[in-house]
Amino acid sequence: MTVNPIQQVAIVGGTHGNEFTGAYLVKKFEQFPNLIKRSSFETLTLLANPKAFALGRRYIDCDLNRCFNKEKLSNPNPTALEENLAQAIEKILRPEGNSNVDFIIDLHSTTANMELTIIxxxxxxxxxxLAAYLCSINPLVHVYSWQQTGQESPFLRSICQLGCTIEVGSIAQGVLNATLFEQTEKLIYTILDYLDAYNQGQTNEISSTLTLYQCVEMIDYPKNQTGELQAMIHPQLQFRDYQPLNHGAPMFLTFDGQTITYSGKATVYPVFINEAAYYEKGIAMCLTEKQLHGLGAA
Amino acid sequence: MTVNPIQQVAIVGGTHGNEFTGAYLVKKFEQFPNLIKRSSFETLTLLANPKAFALGRRYIDCDLNRCFNKEKLSNPNPTALEENLAQAIEKILRPEGNSNVDFIIDLHSTTANMELTIIxxxxxxxxxxLAAYLCSINPLVHVYSWQQTGQESPFLRSICQLGCTIEVGSIAQGVLNATLFEQTEKLIYTILDYLDAYNQGQTNEISSTLTLYQCVEMIDYPKNQTGELQAMIHPQLQFRDYQPLNHGAPMFLTFDGQTITYSGKATVYPVFINEAAYYEKGIAMCLTEKQLHGLGAA
Structure with a gap:
């Protein structure tokens, strides 16, 4: 591994204003900064979209977590509030003439039952x-990847080369769930401790492979010709994120009571099942392939 | 009982635009009107706030389900979209010179674990x-009352003297849950069948008492002097709607890990625990008293 010591870590919450877990964790860390202080690096916190958070909405004009591609970051005349915010956040995390943030943790929540997902x-x-280490100490942790290697990313986390999103659920939008709040908090401390140990030349023992859930297909809800929803997630699939889905298993239940089954041949592992924010994106779930990812020697 | 035969029933959904269960049930009934057709009365459907539904938001300007008090309904210059809507809905359900809707069913959902609640x-x-009958045939049904007798109500349902809100949960805002969708649908058919039987002079056998959960106090979240949230619903109380809460039992968990217990002497039965839409209203839960309500002879 050729990564230099980590000098600055950013913990970001409220990228989506109705995902309260991250927003209130950031507020807690601002009140009790010692909790995230480690001897070998600085830790910054950022409430990414305060206006959306104040209104309890995901966003004001457009999804902030889709504004971090090169095109939007370099747009000289951004109009949407979130496009402006993305450019401002880039300046905070990658200031000209100063040292950049090395490692980012972006805190999200989902209505899908994804427990503690690392992206x-x-x-x-x-x-x-790092992801393999987190899996090794907590069975609730799963590792998900949206993208194939080399694909450009519009996500806030892509502002750094190191780091991850933490996606916890199921949590309704606009509420706090104390159990998941505490689990997320603990996971953050584990990451900070890991980075601190890394800086001090200590390596944590991990297995040689990581189970990675790689997105292979996004599935929309069944809709009619005018684009109206015609079905719901089937009760037998609801809350079954990361469970195997085989050919012929129920996926959707139409409003008139018909079951629509999975027609693919390969076993897949759906995630983001029934995520509230993805109705408007036309995503009922993301099908993943379960991959064993080799880690090589430490 | 001195109630005349029911002539018109209204089923209302989408009073809150991000409560999808009711909105999509109304759409289903519009597509398949025979499902709600009964021989002895007419059934109307209404998607109450189409604009908020299209945007997946509870409301645009203000909470429509708090706009049905006399003051707002008689305001000659309503400005908020929802105040205008309330007046328009009143005209639909209580048209001048025509027969009014006799019975209303207003469909809501909650992030609290209130199963099938009749209000x-x-x-x-x-x-x-009617409420007692619904309880007698489905153990998931509970009956809740916000108000003491005689108190004015700002709720949409108050436009009629007969009827109820159906409040189902837990469901995250902005999603459909197929299981609760089907349970709600079945409950609506049961109500329609009951009304139809009533019109035909048939009485359903019910017990002589009804268990009613009467709201006695609304509890806000612990907040600091600037009004910022300082605690979450305690994990031991989360999703425990309608369960007894006794003196000394955990209610809240502060962000720094302190447990706040219930200090009241009387056993209460909290509902609307951690309802997303009530954060802005300053309601963490509603404490209820469990009452046995006598029904008298049929």
């Missing part, structure tokens, strides 16, 4: 080894 | 007997 910035050995 | 328009014998 690494990319599949670099450093990010993968 | 009758008032405690008239007719409404109470």
């Amino acid at each position: 690494p910035v990319d599949k670099s050995p450093f990010n993968m080894r | 009758p328009v008032d405690k008239s014998p007719f409404n109470m007997r």
Whole structure:
């Protein structure tokens, strides 16, 4: 591994204003900064979209977590509030003439039952080894990847080369769930301790492989010709994120009571099942392939 | 009982635009009107706030389900979209010179674990007997009352003297849950069948008492001097709607890990625990008293 010591870590919450877990964790860390202080690096906190958070809405004009691609970050005349915010956040985390944030943790929640999901910035050995370490100490942790290697990312986390999103659920939008709040908090401390140990040349023992859930297909809800929803997630699939879905198993239940089954041949592992914010994106779930990712020697 | 035969029933959904169960049930009934057709009365459907539904938001300007008090309904210059809507809905359900809707079913959902909650328009014998009947055939049904008798109501259901809100949960805002969708649908058919039987002079056998959960106090979240949230619903109380809460039992968990217990002497039965839409209203839960309500002879 050729990663230099980590000098600055950013913990970001409220990228989506109705995902309270991250927003209130950031507020807690601002009140009790010692909780996230480690001897070998600085830790910053950021409430990414305060206006959306104040209104309890995901966003004001557009999804902030889709504004971090090169095109939007370099747009000289951004109009949407979130496009402006993305450019401002980039300046905070990658200030000109100053040292950049090395490692990012972006805190999200989902109405899907994804427990503690780690979405690494990319599949670099450093990010993968950290993810494997987190899996090894907590069975609720799963590792998910949206993208194939090399694909451009519009997500806030992509502002750094190291780090991850933490996606916890199921939590309704606009509420706090104390159990998941505490689990997320503990996971953050584990990451900070890991980075601190790394800086001090200590390596944590991990297995040589990581189970990675790689997105292979996004599935929309059944809709009619005018684009209206015609079905719901089937009760037998609801809350079954990361469970195997085999050919012929129920996926949707139409409003008139018909079951629609999974027609694919390969076994897949759906995630983001019935995520509230993805209705408007036309995503009922993301089908993943379960991959064993080799980590190489430490 | 001195209630005349029911002539018109209204089923209302989407009073809150992010409560999808009711909105999509109304859409289903519009597509398949035979499902709600009964021989002895007419059934109307209404999607109450189409604009808020299209945006997946509870409301645009203000909470529509708090706009049905006399003051707002008689305001000659309503400005908020929902105040205008309330007046328009009143005209639909109580048209001048035409027969009014006799019975209303207003469909809501909650992030609290309230299963199938019936909130009758008032405690008239007719409404109470219907509620008791629904409880007798489905153990998931509970009956809740916000108000003491005689208090003015700002709720949409108050436009009629007969009827109820159906409040189902837990469901995250902005999603459909197929199991609760089907349970709600079945409950609506049961109500329609009951009304149809009533019109035909048939009485359903019910017990002589009804268990009613009467709101006695609304509890806000612990907040600091600037009004910021300082605690979450305690994990031991989360999702425990309608369960007894005794003196000394955990209610809240502060962000720094302190447990706040219930200090009241009387056993209460909290409902609307951690309802997302009530954060802005300053309601963490509603404490209820469990009452046995006598129904008298049929």
